[in-house]
Amino acid sequence: MTGxxxxxxxxxxxxxxxxxxxxxxxxxxxxxxxxxRRSPRPSGSAAAVDLLPGPLDGPSxxxxxxPALTGNTSEIFRRxxxxxxxxxxxxxxxxxxxxxxxKGRAVPTTPHPRPPARRTRxxxxxxxxxxxLLLAGGAALATAPAATAGSQxxxxxxxxxxxxxxxxGNSVAFTFDDGPGQNTGxxxxxxxxxxxxxxxxxxxxxxxxxxxxVRRIVADGHVLCNHSMTHADMGGWPADRIRSDLQATNDAIxxxxxxxxxxxxxxxxxxxGQAADVxxxxxxxxxxxxxxxxxxxxxxxxxxxxxxxxxxxxxxxxLMHDGGGDRSQTVTAVDRVIPxxxxxxxxxxxxxx
Numbered sequence: 254m255t256g257x258x259x260x261x262x263x264x265x266x267x268x269x270x271x272x273x274x275x276x277x278x279x280x281x282x283x284x285x286x287x288x289x290r291r292s293p294r295p296s297g298s299a300a301a302v303d304l305l306p307g308p309l310d311g312p313s314x315x316x317x318x319x320p321a322l323t324g325n326t327s328e329i330f331r332r333x334x335x336x337x338x339x340x341x342x343x344x345x346x347x348x349x350x351x352x353x354x355x356k357g358r359a360v361p362t363t364p365h366p367r368p369p370a371r372r373t374r375x376x377x378x379x380x381x382x383x384x385x386l387l388l389a390g391g392a393a394l395a396t397a398p399a400a401t402a403g404s405q406x407x408x409x410x411x412x413x414x415x416x417x418x419x420x421x422g423n424s425v426a427f428t429f430d431d432g433p434g435q436n437t438g439x440x441x442x443x444x445x446x447x448x449x450x451x452x453x454x455x456x457x458x459x460x461x462x463x464x465x466x467v468r469r470i471v472a473d474g475h476v477l478c479n480h481s482m483t484h485a486d487m488g489g490w491p492a493d494r495i496r497s498d499l500q501a502t503n504d505a506i507x508x509x510x511x512x513x514x515x516x517x518x519x520x521x522x523x524x525x526g527q528a529a530d531v532x533x534x535x536x537x538x539x540x541x542x543x544x545x546x547x548x549x550x551x552x553x554x555x556x557x558x559x560x561x562x563x564x565x566x567x568x569x570x571x572l573m574h575d576g577g578g579d580r581s582q583t584v585t586a587v588d589r590v591i592p593x594x595x596x597x598x599x600x601x602x603x604x605x606x
Contacts, residue, residue: 419605434576488524
């Protein structure tokens with residue numbers, strides 16, 4: 254017998270577009286349609302939230318032990334929502350191949366911002382060391398013999414070559430080379446009249462020719478300086494030859510003025526070579542100059558007077574001549590300048606020792 258399956262009664266619920274009684278419970282009681290609600294997406298979070306099924310009201314109350322949806326349900330939805338994830342602030346970088354698994358679920362990885370670059374600080378000790386070296390180098394250059402006036406080859410001399418009086422303020426020192434000469438007596442008269450002491454750099458051969466003038470220089474209280482025996486250029490001489498020449502000059506001076514002290518040595522033409530070291534070893538102070546008035550080619554007394562006025566500076570050692578030719582113009586210029594500068598508060602001193 255051919256059987257025909259009994260048709261399944263349609264639910265025909267109003268939600269399905271019918272007009273039937275709709276679904277029922279097993280005991281025949283009508284079953285209401287299940288209400289679905291979506292919990293609101295939490296602010297600041299891109300994570301999805303679970304769907305919360307609505308309550309099912311029946312004869313025995315809501316099934317599954319869920320509370321009835323009555324009143325304000327935002328509290329229930331809030332508790333079921335996923336809290337926003339805090340940004341990863343650790344210094345650990347994201348996995349290079351993709352997101353890092355965290356507790357069984359994939360979490361989108363945000364590239365961690367690179368920490369700000371640390372400003373490199375130069376060590377203070379190095380800066381201070383460099384500054385000290387620069388200052389020391391500047392001081393050495395300021396006092397080096399190579400930078401000293403009156404020394405054309407002073408860079409080869411290790412001893413300090415004096416070019417100043419060593420005094421602060423309006424102070425000047427007069428020095429006279431190549432004597433004794435025909436005008437040395439006149440220069441001594443001018444210096445005595447103005448009560449000025451000076452340095453006389455003596456040429457050894459001239460000392461032997463004018464021993465009486467050497468004694469007068471010493472008697473007037475002036476200071477003696479060795480200016481070599483023959484006024485030869487010593488720039489390329491070996492130390493032994495220089496020492497022999499300086500010793501011969503000192504012997505000639507002491508022969509003319511027994512017991513005289515020779516305080517300074519000045520190299521002819523300012524070419525020192527090893528002469529400064531040798532002189533220092535012999536107990537003499539190497540003497541240079543800061544200004545030369547060029548009286549070895551006499552331009553006239555007026556020109557020499559003007560040069561002295563322009564070239565006298567504080568603490569300067571001035572180079573002039575009393576021997577080696579006619580130095581009468583130099584005598585006149587010195588006689589004019591001394592009272593002018595003394596009236597302006599200048600003092601006439603000796604070079605530093």
